[in-house]
Amino acid sequence: MSQATATEDVREDGVIRSVSGPVVTATGLNARMNDVVYVGEEGLMGEVIEIEGDVTTIQVYEETSDVAPGEPVENTGAPLSVDLGPGMLYSIYDGVQRPLDELERRMNSAFLDRGVDAPGIDLEKTWEFTPTVEEGDEVAPGDVVGEVPETESITHRVMVPPDYEGGEVVAVEEGSFTVEETVVELDSGEAVTMHQEWPVREARPALDKKTPRTPLVSGQRILDGLFPIAKGGTAAIPGPFGSGKTVTQHSLAKWADADIVVYVGCGERGNEMTEVIEDFPELEDPQTGKPLMARTCLIANTSNMPVAARESCIYTGITIAEYFRDMGYDVALMADSTSRWAEAMREISSRLEEMPGEEGYPAYLSARLAEFYERAGRFDLINGDEGSISVIGAVSPPGGDFSEPVTQNTLRIVKTFWALDADLAERRHFPAINWNESYSLYRTQLDPWYREEVAEDYPEIRQWGIDVLDEESELQEIVQLVGKDALPEDQQLTLEVARYLREAWLQQNAFHDVDTYCEPTKTYRMLQAIKTFNDEAFDALDAGVPVEEIQDIDAAPRLNRMGTAEEYEEFIGELESDLTEQLRELY
Amino acid sequence: MKEYQTITEISGPLVFAEVDEPIGYDEIVEIETPGGETKRGQVLESSEGLVAIQVFEGTDGIDRASSVRFLGETMKMPVTEDLLGRVLDGSGNPIDGGPNIVPDERRDIVGAAINPYSREYPEEFIQTGVSAIDGMNTLVRGQKLPIFSGSGLPHNELALQIARQATVPEEDDASEGDGGSEFAVIFGAMGITAEEANEFMEDFERTGALERSVVFMNLADDPAVERTVTPRLALTTAEYLAFDKGYHVLVILTDMTNYCEALREIGAAREEVPGRRGYPGYMYTDLAQLYERAGRIEGRDGSVTQIPILTMPGDDDTHPIPDLTGYITEGQIYVDRDLESQGVEPPIYVLPSLSRLMDDGIGEGLTRGDHADVSDQLYAAYAEGEDLRDLVNIVGREALSERDNRFLDFAERFEDEFVNQGYETDRSIEETLGIGWELLSTLPAEELHRIDEEFIAEYYLEDETEAAAVEAE
Numbered sequence A: 001m002s003q004a005t006a007t008e009d010v011r012e013d014g015v016i017r018s019v020s021g022p023v024v025t026a027t028g029l030n031a032r033m034n035d036v037v038y039v040g041e042e043g044l045m046g047e048v049i050e051i052e053g054d055v056t057t058i059q060v061y062e063e064t065s066d067v068a069p070g071e072p073v074e075n076t077g078a079p080l081s082v083d084l085g086p087g088m089l090y091s092i093y094d095g096v097q098r099p100l101d102e103l104e105r106r107m108n109s110a111f112l113d114r115g116v117d118a119p120g121i122d123l124e125k126t127w128e129f130t131p132t133v134e135e136g137d138e139v140a141p142g143d144v145v146g147e148v149p150e151t152e153s154i155t156h157r158v159m160v161p162p163d164y165e166g167g168e169v170v171a172v173e174e175g176s177f178t179v180e181e182t183v184v185e186l187d188s189g190e191a192v193t194m195h196q197e198w199p200v201r202e203a204r205p206a207l208d209k210k211t212p213r214t215p216l217v218s219g220q221r222i223l224d225g226l227f228p229i230a231k232g233g234t235a236a237i238p239g240p241f242g243s244g245k246t247v248t249q250h251s252l253a254k255w256a257d258a259d260i261v262v263y264v265g266c267g268e269r270g271n272e273m274t275e276v277i278e279d280f281p282e283l284e285d286p287q288t289g290k291p292l293m294a295r296t297c298l299i300a301n302t303s304n305m306p307v308a309a310r311e312s313c314i315y316t317g318i319t320i321a322e323y324f325r326d327m328g329y330d331v332a333l334m335a336d337s338t339s340r341w342a343e344a345m346r347e348i349s350s351r352l353e354e355m356p357g358e359e360g361y362p363a364y365l366s367a368r369l370a371e372f373y374e375r376a377g378r379f380d381l382i383n384g385d386e387g388s389i390s391v392i393g394a395v396s397p398p399g400g401d402f403s404e405p406v407t408q409n410t411l412r413i414v415k416t417f418w419a420l421d422a423d424l425a426e427r428r429h430f431p432a433i434n435w436n437e438s439y440s441l442y443r444t445q446l447d448p449w450y451r452e453e454v455a456e457d458y459p460e461i462r463q464w465g466i467d468v469l470d471e472e473s474e475l476q477e478i479v480q481l482v483g484k485d486a487l488p489e490d491q492q493l494t495l496e497v498a499r500y501l502r503e504a505w506l507q508q509n510a511f512h513d514v515d516t517y518c519e520p521t522k523t524y525r526m527l528q529a530i531k532t533f534n535d536e537a538f539d540a541l542d543a544g545v546p547v548e549e550i551q552d553i554d555a556a557p558r559l560n561r562m563g564t565a566e567e568y569e570e571f572i573g574e575l576e577s578d579l580t581e582q583l584r585e586l587y
Numbered sequence B: 001m002k003e004y005q006t007i008t009e010i011s012g013p014l015v016f017a018e019v020d021e022p023i024g025y026d027e028i029v030e031i032e033t034p035g036g037e038t039k040r041g042q043v044l045e046s047s048e049g050l051v052a053i054q055v056f057e058g059t060d061g062i063d064r065a066s067s068v069r070f071l072g073e074t075m076k077m078p079v080t081e082d083l084l085g086r087v088l089d090g091s092g093n094p095i096d097g098g099p100n101i102v103p104d105e106r107r108d109i110v111g112a113a114i115n116p117y118s119r120e121y122p123e124e125f126i127q128t129g130v131s132a133i134d135g136m137n138t139l140v141r142g143q144k145l146p147i148f149s150g151s152g153l154p155h156n157e158l159a160l161q162i163a164r165q166a167t168v169p170e171e172d173d174a175s176e177g178d179g180g181s182e183f184a185v186i187f188g189a190m191g192i193t194a195e196e197a198n199e200f201m202e203d204f205e206r207t208g209a210l211e212r213s214v215v216f217m218n219l220a221d222d223p224a225v226e227r228t229v230t231p232r233l234a235l236t237t238a239e240y241l242a243f244d245k246g247y248h249v250l251v252i253l254t255d256m257t258n259y260c261e262a263l264r265e266i267g268a269a270r271e272e273v274p275g276r277r278g279y280p281g282y283m284y285t286d287l288a289q290l291y292e293r294a295g296r297i298e299g300r301d302g303s304v305t306q307i308p309i310l311t312m313p314g315d316d317d318t319h320p321i322p323d324l325t326g327y328i329t330e331g332q333i334y335v336d337r338d339l340e341s342q343g344v345e346p347p348i349y350v351l352p353s354l355s356r357l358m359d360d361g362i363g364e365g366l367t368r369g370d371h372a373d374v375s376d377q378l379y380a381a382y383a384e385g386e387d388l389r390d391l392v393n394i395v396g397r398e399a400l401s402e403r404d405n406r407f408l409d410f411a412e413r414f415e416d417e418f419v420n421q422g423y424e425t426d427r428s429i430e431e432t433l434g435i436g437w438e439l440l441s442t443l444p445a446e447e448l449h450r451i452d453e454e455f456i457a458e459y460y461l462e463d464e465t466e467a468a469a470v471e472a473e
């Protein structure tokens, strides 16, 4: 249940029978599956995960040291839910939506204590509510009844909860209210507030899923250029440690052109979340010029925080994403890392002594992964509007071996695959996304958008780039045996062009002020400049100029500086004419 | 306190006993053998009427007639500043013949997680004086940066060199004794040999470091299960000194491989479903609960920096111990067998090494403006030279272009001059970057496209490139 409201259900309390790490069993507890319970004298939050006769098994979201058999267990009678309403942006939560800043205050400590609870949204704070309905209007579930300016960039749309009946508006308020005060009343007797609750393990309703046709522009050349993800699409980014999963996820959270970003740090490093908390308020959203944090909600259940809350943090994140989708927004959710989520499932499952499947993961691993990614998509909403959730999941395969169950089960579901490569990372080729192994199944359906918004010949020039890179991989095999100088001149030139594609275009420094974000037009122009070099160079070669002379022209190495060039239009324009001039001078 | 003589089963490091009162999970237990020996353990699972106990000091000598006492609390570490200069065993008892320790406080050794919201992002450069680290894998205060090594490699020498030489340059300039934070070393040994332990102790004594150190010793012939406790005692002490007393604490934990073996042993005794290569499925979580105890906290002066050392079984970094470690720590430093046999000291292999916190710890005002670019370029050039080594074995040097020959020469000199500095040489970051530029200047300036043109204009050495051109011909 969410912490904001208690339910009036009949409670029946039980007693602890056994304690083993995060798994506690209790007897005498009259609970349903997934009910939230408070465990022990300290009231540690937990969730019912198995019921067998009179014995209820509970996963506890906090440390259980010192908890003993015989202590009480109290049932709330409600499933694990999130509090939804204004105040989620700019926030940082743990895996069960407790705000970490509020926990610091309540615990009066920099360390996470136990048994302290806090609602997901501030129940006292007032918000400026402006209705968008009048008395006498008919409203149905999902309909927007008013607006709240939540942050400098996001208007919060207050909706009739999906589980309401709806009806005719009989009273409307305007002005400052807390999230629990009624702002709209219906003739059904239902009162709409700015606060909703929703059980995290249940998808919020929507109508049909539609084919996504707009890219989620990431500002990353290799993604926008070669392996785009759609708004409403799914992507996986697997790779060994140190290959760039987190940096890529952070780059997407910063620069992707989504309205809302939900970033889930699931079982990863504390400092990586701190970095986001420190950086995002300072950075500007390139679309709106407003602080990035104004569109961001963070969920941080780091590797040293309780494992059961790691299992639930993914659900907390996706439910919050769905709520913003229901307002008609394009939401992007990053989960770093889904492997830690899967491992949390495995850890709990093994404590339950369930029959292990592949590599000890529970047999329901693939079903859970599929259910999660299924909650992504471009949807027709129940209020007739449209909204989307794009999901990008990092995967951390043991030993970097992609044949393991989490990677394999994920690849069966997602439509974009960004394969990170330790070898590229070692030579500091970043992003270390392997262009031979990666793919995007959205490419074709997004082409019309690229033709329309970027350049008519975008798909063709991209195909040229792919062909050159393919040819390079084949030639490299020969070079490994005989050396580059043994190749015919035209092939040597192809290798040179491919080198520029890799070093000047595919590489992108996430820590460089300019290079970190590359708009699609720049991505296109940079590719065009390399193609100009290619075309002019081959003309020169045909005219009998030796390949060394072509490679040695002054202008060519400047291709490597396009990414960091601030005034790129000017820079690239000049470069192209210098390249042309210098190459034509050779013959 | 009630005593039970109700042991029903003894299995590996585990003892099962019947009880008639509720016993808390994780609670500390004392078991007295008929021989009069007292052993300590911890409750691993508590159910009505029955508890499973993990015995730290090994179960030998325990029989069903032994008596069991539950102390009613979880494991605590007595902490005080007076611990500095002391040598303790792996369970925290003094073994240096010194006075009894009068604690300020007794702290739970499991340690609560730092609230990510309360952390401060680490970005203070620590100069270790080792070029391969400072120049290319910079360590910062509050980082956890392990050494990935193999058995028989000189990881201890490297760790000691870091402990000896580590300074924060700016603070040294700002004069001593300005009331600023002091530096302390915590050394946690798990299952290392007495010989290795002496190596550390002698160095600590020789350099006077012992006075500002706390040493925890679990040696190879000490009980294996105790190894699961030793790092927690060490880190509890580190947190106390850092966050309560304002010290900058460097924690060296060695050897994490022995720690993980102990976890595996306990898992097997509990008949748990094993994970990869027999290690417990929760090893990631367990290791994270150690490694994540590094960091900085907003509003506190001190810091906890960790350098865990691990020997990779079979030098294989996909083995679960290095693999899970690398997924948690903020980078890793590889000590390499080939470089070692070439005589490179320290034999750090930079290509797979990484410091994830480097980007924010270096640059203008911190180290030097060109630092990041120089590092990137050194990586790229060395990687290219390394690739060519394979090729040159097949086609010979003559078949390579002049450009390729220059990269090959670069790779040689990089290992000989940049990495191979010896264990006694302490280089300033200026010196390190200077050597970097000297080597990069053997390559044509146009090849240095990772470096901003402005820095090339400032630091590139024209003489070097001419000499290299002659060489490569």
Ligand SMILES: Nc1ncnc2c1ncn2[C@@H]1O[C@H](COP(=O)(O)OP(=O)(O)O)[C@@H](O)[C@H]1O
Pocket (backbone or CB within 6 Å): A239, A240, A241, A242, A243, A244, A245, A246, A247, A248, A430, A431, A432, A508, A509, A510, A511, B354, B355, B356, B357, B359
């Ligand atoms: N696009 C990038 N630009 C520059 N450096 C990068 C980039 N991607 C990764 N890196 C480097 O690689 C390191 C590891 O990346 P990270 O995303 O933390 O890896 P992972 O999450 O896969 O373990 C970073 O600390 C950074 O130094």
Ligand SMILES: [Mg+2]
Pocket (backbone or CB within 6 Å): A245, A246, A247, A268, A336
């Ligand atoms: Mg990561």
